[in-house]
Amino acid sequence: MFAYILRRLLLIIPTLFGIMVLNFGIVQLAPGGPVEQMIAQMQGTGVDATSRIGGGTGGDSGGLDAQRDVTRQHGGAVQPKGKYRGAQGLDPAFVAELEKEFGFDKPLHERFIMMMKNYLRLDFGKSYFRDRKVIDLVAEKLPVSISLGLWTTLLVYLISIPLGIRKAVRDGSRFDAVTSGIVLVGYAVPGFLFAVLLIVLFAGGSFLQLFPLRGLVSDGWADLPWWKQALDYFWHITLPVTALVVSGFASLTMLTKNSFLEEIHKQYVVTARAKGLSERQVLYGHVFRNAMLIVIAGFPQALLHILFTGSVLIEVIFSLDGLGLLGFEAAIGRDYPIMFATLFVFTLVGLLLGLLSDIIYVLVDPRIDFESRKV
Secondary structure, three states: OHHHHHHHHHHHHHHHHHHHHHHHHHHHHOOOOHHHHHHHHHOOOOOOOOOOOOOOOOOOOHHHHHHHHHHHHHOOOOOOOOOOHHHOOOOHHHHHHHHHHHOOOOOHHHHHHHHHHHHHOOOOOEOOOOOOEHHHHHHHHHHHHHHHHHHHHHHHHHHHHHHHHHHHHOOOOHHHHHHHHHHHHHHHOOHHHHHHHHHHHHEOOOOOEOOOOOOOOOOOHHHOOHHHHHHHHHHHHHHHHHHHHHHHHHHHHHHHHHHHHHHHOOHHHHHHHHOOOOHHHHHHHHHHHHHHHHHHHOHHHHHHHHHHHOOHHHHHHOOOOOHHHHHHHHHHHOOHHHHHHHHHHHHHHHHHHHHHHHHHHHHHOOOOOOOOOOO
């Protein structure tokens, strides 16, 4: 197993490099790069993704203010013939200065090589529009995403697996029919819509005001004793985690049920029952190990979806400034350092979670031998 883990860790390097190369090339072809974004912001025609203060990316506006000062110095009277359609009326020298500021005065391959060299030192550069280091922004936002992702994934699995097993054992019963209706609601209602409903019901919308509407912790949280800090933290994440759990448990519940139903009807289960084993021994001693393999296989994708994708709208609705929202705003605002840094982090975490999934495979079913595989 150690040799397999080592091979997988070494395979992460070319895989990560290939993903970064592919996305770097695609992003360069996308219209409306950072220079055009900056020109649009200075001319008052920029679009703000989330209506936050700070140059359309939800952050500090120091970099944008500095560029506006440079704009005033250049006057903006010349009609350049450059490739930036929004640059009409700006001094070509100023446009060239913007390109140099963003590093676009260098060839494409040089910029990519320099970026990857910096990433090897965990130097993700500085945000174009927030005037802060990207590593500081990621470190600041990561606790929010981790809180939502880990608690949601934990609760989804704690609810879905026992419920799916119970539904498989009592297939066709009244319990199965009622819970299938609940699962159907989970399928039909998007997480963000359920989040709005929770706000209306429990966060002072129209009925009760039992939970806070925004933030991960209260003001002055650091001054509270540890037990009050814990209570305040769970008080704040109750509604967003609930919204994510409701939208995430349905598919895993049905996957678990169908997986157990398939195994229950196999010949080895009939043989085990014929030997006089109890239903509990058959279910958890024989069926569980085989049926859980497909459920575990989806664990990395489920965690990644919740951690970095599914929580974006929830972060917006509950004013939780997490990593998913940071990457989304960076993509809208063409803040390349943040875009590629979050892509790098997401990809690395995804590859490591894939390896973790294989390790869990072996723990669940020791018959699986990855040592014989060449990858």
